[in-house]
Amino acid sequence: MLFNIPWNLSSNWTFAWSILPILLIGLEVTIKATIFGFLLALILGLPLALLRAVPFRIISWPTAVLIEFIRDTPLLVQVYFVYYVLPDYGLIFSAFLTGTIALGIQYSAYTAEVYRAGLEAIPQGQWEAAKALSLQTRRIYRDIVIPQAIPRIVPAMGNYLISIIKDTPILSAVTVLEVLNVAKIIGDRTFRYLIPLSMVGGLFLILTVISSVLVRYIERRLPKEGIPLK
């Protein structure tokens, strides 16, 4: 298994070097969980945003409460909820998938607000102009609304991506072997927590720095006036 490789305890440096490969395996799980969780949040946020914007209060109001509820309760408890409740209904997923679903749910509440703000920021005049040209609703969205909303949405989404990276260690609570959990187990077995945990800190620092550079880069490349979809 993962932890069967021998670690070299002769010095701090050799110890660090010997555990790096398994930490990197854990890091891969971290990155996967981040990406899947983020994609799920992007998808789930959209219907929430649309339901929230519906002009009927019997629909929009409960949606608003639901969004607030998801936002205001801890991810850890949501993870447990999904992990322990879904199997009662015959839905049995792996720990990884469970954790990813919980990440997606928690962050859908944030992405929903981003979608909403992005759409609301488009000037009323744009809608009116589009209607005056009697474009179909679908074309209004495809050609006018969405291209203009994207440059407003991307930076906020980028920040949530970085937040998700930092939240993935919570999945260790339901046995997902992401990088922190790997380091913790190494610590439990060798009783040397300092080095693996510090290394994980360093790995997270590298990961968040790289992702924020990437997000800022994409942000700068986006034309402020909107991108054509075709």
Place this chain on the structure above:
Amino acid sequence: MKQKPIARFEKVLKKFGDNVVLNEFDFEVYPGEKVVLMGPSGSGKTTVLRILMTLEDIQDGVVYIEEELLWHEQKHGKRVAASNAHLRKMRKKVGMVFQLFNLFPNMSVLRNITEAPIHVLKIPRKEAIKRAEDLLEMVGMTAQKNMHPAQLSGGQQQRVAIARALAMRPKIILFDEPTSALDPEMVGSVLDVMRKLADEHDLTMLVVTHEMGFAQDVADRVCMFDHGRIIEAGTPQEIFTTPKEERTRQFLNSVINREDTVTAPTVQPDRDK
């Protein structure tokens, strides 16, 4: 008035990046003098005031206030950049009234005026309050002394700002377009206060303004600015009626055409109440 100048620029160079705003700039103001600076936008008038107020440093040349170096100090016979302590000492001699008032919104009118005398000049609180109340009376703002700036009109705020600057008893007071951010009907009350100040005190005043009526009444000297230099200077009479320079004439015409209502010198007190 051939006494020693109270403020003097000597071959001053000021630039923002590559943009040279003042070059070889020479300028003098004498004690008690009321000088009005006029000129087109971007010609460097504000920059001159900000250098005197130590809000903007200089790249070359020297500035004196009361024959003392402002931006430099003599150390071991050498001229070096001024220390913070020196700047703090020199700053006491200068006061400034800003275009946008810059009152502290978190303090009452009275505290706006007493805060610096009490904590910077270290004068007793009672005395500072007395001083503030006298000044508020002079600017006609006694009734509003416990209000906050946000509750006052622009004209009222500017009068408080004048009182605030005066409370520090500066040797020279700088006004940077004190009425240009005001609604036209509030300009009069502020100019009245400034007139009164000019009449009743022998304070040195350096005023950037395009109010020709005010300049006519108050100024000992009007200086026309263009591209960082004074192209023409003289009494209001000389500059306004017989300008020598073509640029001066053009500028005055543009001012008169743009805002002929505001230049009228007749005002009633407290029009903006």
Place this chain on the structure above:
Amino acid sequence: MTYTQMILVLLNGFKVTVWVTLISTVMGGIFSFAFGIGKMSRFWPVRIISDGYIEIFRGTSLLVQLFWLFYALPLLGVSLSPMSAGIWALSLNIGAYGAEVVRGAILAVDTGQYEAAKALNFTPSRTLWKVLIPQAVVEMMPPFGNLVVQNMKDSALVSLITLSDLTFKAQTIRNETLQTVPIYVITLLLYFLLALVLTGIMKWLERILTTASGREGVR
């Protein structure tokens, strides 16, 4: 287990959650000001330390920080109880985010205010404390409100270092009774309730500060 028993046990944990949240929020507020102002200091060592603190605690994960304080720090000779490790980790973490809020709000104050203070010869510290901060705190309140709720949510992580907070109690009685759904529904509702109360308090504070800072003019 009856619902009443369940609620009583959960309320016991809830008390711990409230306590940990309050203490770490207050401490986090202190760190926010200390390091947010420190990052603008005239003295470069202070700037470097503040910046390093902010980058490290924002750049790594809270759970990593919590585990580090709880499991790794004893190996350097400092042993913390679960309670202190939890409070330190939460407050240092939220303080790093708060520091950026404090700095941003101070830098956002109109430069005219800074210049007027300089023209009146205020010392830098008087300018900061009497002119800039009283105006900036109003701008800080909405983002601080988000951070307080964030911190409350984060407090659930202390259950992972054996502190008996609400989440920990929920886990314990779930293992005993397997009444999963009611336990977690009540737990989530309690957290939601706490979030609403905390948000309310922050809104109320914001109103008070707005009035005190003289923003509400009659004009």
